[in-house]
Amino acid sequence: MTEPESPIIDFYPKEFHIDMNGKKMLWQGVALLPFIDPVRLLDAMGEKYPELTEFEHSRNEMGSDTIIVGSKHPLFDYLEGLYGKRKAKEVSFDASSQSTFASED
Numbered sequence: 001m002t003e004p005e006s007p008i009i010d011f012y013p014k015e016f017h018i019d020m021n022g023k024k025m026l027w028q029g030v031a032l033l034p035f036i037d038p039v040r041l042l043d044a045m046g047e048k049y050p051e052l053t054e055f056e057h058s059r060n061e062m063g064s065d066t067i068i069v070g071s072k073h074p075l076f077d078y079l080e081g082l083y084g085k086r087k088a089k090e091v092s093f094d095a096s097s098q099s100t101f102a103s104e105d
Contacts, residue, residue, distance in 0.1 A: 010034065019032055067079070
């Protein structure tokens with residue numbers, strides 16, 4: 001995407017307009033970028049897929065979702081009841097030692 005001879009270099013312009021739509025800061029505006037032709041993008045990427053490492057291939061595969069909710073969050077008990085392996089009363093976080101979850105005895 002950065003090489004001048006790339007077949008998809010036009011998808012990544014170095015300069016582009018920003019629609020401010022009444023906003024004052026540039027980061028609040030909307031970048032007006034060209035539409036990407038998915039067929040051209042997939043064709044260009046198809047040539048590079050064999051060069052990916054095993055780790056990069058694993059990052060391109062579907063994985064499992066993770067939700068992290070602190071024990072003081074209002075939904076903690078509900079989510080713990082649905083998905084947890086321990087009961088909500090058995091889980092705590094010792095912030096002073098910055099440890100991971102530990103059982104209360």
